[in-house]
Amino acid sequence: MAEVVLKDVVKNYGNVYAVNNVSFTVEHGEFVALVGPSGCGKTTTLNLIAGLIPMSGGDIAIGDRIVNDLDPKDRDIAMVFQNYALYPNKSVFKNLAFPLQMRKLPKEEIARKVNDAAKLLDITHLLDRKPRELSGGQQQRVALGRALVRDPAVFLMDEPLSNLDAKLRVQMRSEIKRFHHNLNATVVYVTHDQLEAVTMADKMAVMNGGLLQQYDSPANVFAHPVNTFVASFVGSPAMSLIPLDVATQGTETSLRSPEEGWELPLSPMNARKANASSNGKVVLGARHSTLKLHRQAVPGAVPGKVYTVEPTGDVTFAQVFISGAVVNISLDPSVVIAPDEKVWVEFDQERMHLFDGQTTMALQAA
């Protein structure tokens, strides 16, 4: 077991910076999810940790060793690939045995370890089959087994669940979590699905365009997104974002809709944040559960128009146009409301987010 440290890691292909100056530390035994949209550099980061591709700059340490120049085989890691990468011409047994053979373990020990891993993963009955004779879920287990069998210091997983159907994905999610718990393993887990990251990880590293946006616990990332990208990426449905102007009259600060002219007065705390904006514009962020819907005008509410209504069973989501932006609001299923209806939306001053209109960074009270 070991910690993993990335320091100023860079990987570029010509002018394309797949990974740009990324630093973070995965503590011993921690489960870290590397999350971000497709093409943001997650796989590249993982491959750099694994040593599959050479770094353009920076340092990576696993345990107390700088591993920059070490071959993958010498880094004491195991990896699970998105498409499983099972050796198609080898049986399941041979797939599991391969990493042990490469380490020149005696035959009996290999057989014992393979059987142990197979039992753990409940794939003992599949040992003689070829990968193509397995279902997606079974292949997934074999891939996991091939990583487990060797007892490595660090597990790397690249979107291991994305090829499974929705139901199986939920099941494997809890199994992987369970393994992590039982083995107390250090895991770096790549996914483009923020829900997976939020539900599984101790910490999540949100990436975009090769840059690390935020590295923190899911709860903190959810509660305090550092910028509009993270705010809109984490959470489902996403945080709603409304671009507004800052209007100051005497000591009162409010937000004004540039299109509709209405004003939303701010609490003193939020006013201080809004006044820190670099260009007099802010982006107001609010999660669906913090908003209240009214059928008449009430103080502190702003006007909007219902766009669609989506009942999901235990919650109904309404999408409301406010100042040209679409805002998600969760409602009790008993509420009856129709598209095009005129409504008023009340914001929770304690739980709203304010981002700089120019830099998109979360505003701090000055």
Add this chain to the structure above:
Amino acid sequence: MSIATGRATAPLAAGTTRKRAGILSRIIAHRTDYLYVLPALIVMLVVIAFPIYYTIELSFFRTPPNLQMRDKIWTGLSNYSTVLNSSVFHEVTIQTIIWTIASTVFAFLLGLGAALALHREFAGRGLLRALLLIPYVISAVAASYVWKWLYHSDFGVIGAISVALGITDEPINFLDNRQTVLASLIVVNIWKEFSFAMVMLMAGLQTVPDQLHRAAQVDGANTWDRFWHVTVPHLKGVSMVTILLLMVANFNSFIIPFVMTGGGPADASHIWITHIYQLAFGRQQWGVASAYAVILFIVMMTFGYFYVKALTRGDETRAGD
């Protein structure tokens, strides 16, 4: 809370200012990659680069028939003017063009027809495809002998059939006749290679999505419309490559004319390649033949440009380092 401040919108950090690696350091970084290519490279150099250089050199000299290089005499461009001014060269050039174009067009059309007819599943389809491919697989020498026998002026079966069917009064002398010889050889060539076009186009047809055909059918397109608007656009790429490969192969063919007629009668079935061979190894005019080869070389480079372009289409950079 650890935060990477401003990364999303701030101008790119350290990475962008890093200098682009120089070509030399890139070569050094990839030095082991070259080991894989080295054996192939050496063989190719010895047997390709060296001969090309040598041909060019020979084309500027008059070299004695026994090819003793130390006795060669510098003649400048005179070998080139000998080639370009000879009337046989002009005649052979026209024959080469006819040979190349006619063989390509007919082989392609027969292949296309066969591919379309074979696209539908039916019993014995695999066997039929295999049978049609046999001429392509066997040696051109074998094909030449078989057809030489079919065309035989006295006992040839083709002549006998045409008499039996009342098409002609007596057997035609196909090969010893300036009027018929080139066409007769082209038939052999088409026989030999149409199934190549067939296989290529069959593979191409498999890439046409069935859904498109069904969609067109629903839109009221008849068989011809569907062929023209669905199949043809999809076959464009494969057809390009197939035609290019056929052109190159036909332009370069040697065995059929050489074995069947030796370029005769009176040069009527020579094409560039057989003509060069005759000038070199028949008449020992090494310089002239080399100049001829260099001219051919230049023509081929033009072909080559399109060929590589057509073939490397889609060879976009893949992952991997």
Add this chain to the structure above:
Amino acid sequence: MAVISETAIRPVVRKPIDWWRWAGRAFLTFLLLFTVLPMAWMVLTSVKSQFAAMQYPPQWWPAEPTLNNYFKLLDPNSRVGQDFLRYFWNSFYVSLVTTILGVVVAVPAAYAFSRFRFPGRNFMFFAVLVRNMFPAVVFLMPLFLLMRWMGLVNTHGSLILTYLTFGLPLSIWLLKGFYDNIPIQLEQAARIDGATRFQAFLLIVMPLSTPGIIATSIFSFIGAWNEYVYAYTFLSRDSQMTLPVGIQRFFTEFATDWPGLMAATFMMSVPVVVLFLVLQKYFVRALTEGAVKH
């Protein structure tokens, strides 16, 4: 025109004749005759006596079929048989060695072209492909000189060396196509599982590219077996000759023995046709690989 769904019940309406289908069948029949009749005539002639073959009008069906022509070719005690068997062996030896060496050289090169992006890669790849374009004759004179200088004239070495090069571009191209289809993640997995780059190649990639290697081998073998120009130019000694050149010398020495020649031609075609029929799948795949991108 109304579109009638196929499930609609049409008890009375007869299916209209599909003219396209019939045109297709007629065309295939024509092609089949065009392809098969010449080969059939070769076989029919080969079982005739010299006398029976040289008749006008021809004997459409051999009156007294005989296998004498084949016995003669395969009889190690007759002069004809000795020569033919020696040519056969020479062809086989040269083709086999060419094929094996070709695979050994082409595999690493194709792998490198598929996986690595090294400076000069595109140029080398271009050079390899362009070699495909040039006819043998262009290289013949200088190669003849080169072989003479290396003392390889009248040896099988000269043929193997030249066949190797004209087979390589195609082999490399074909194999590259196969390697392109093997996911790079398999090698990455192997390297993480403790293999070196070379072990990953040897233990994981090589076994998976077996179909490609078979396909490439068939191509090299058939190409070498059928080759004529270099063999005709580089070899003048009877004992060295390969079949395509050998049978020609053989039968023009005297007045042409057409049935004998047809029998020899048939025998010469048997190995490649058998090879092709057995490994047809690979052959066709190799032929179309690269040209047809899915």
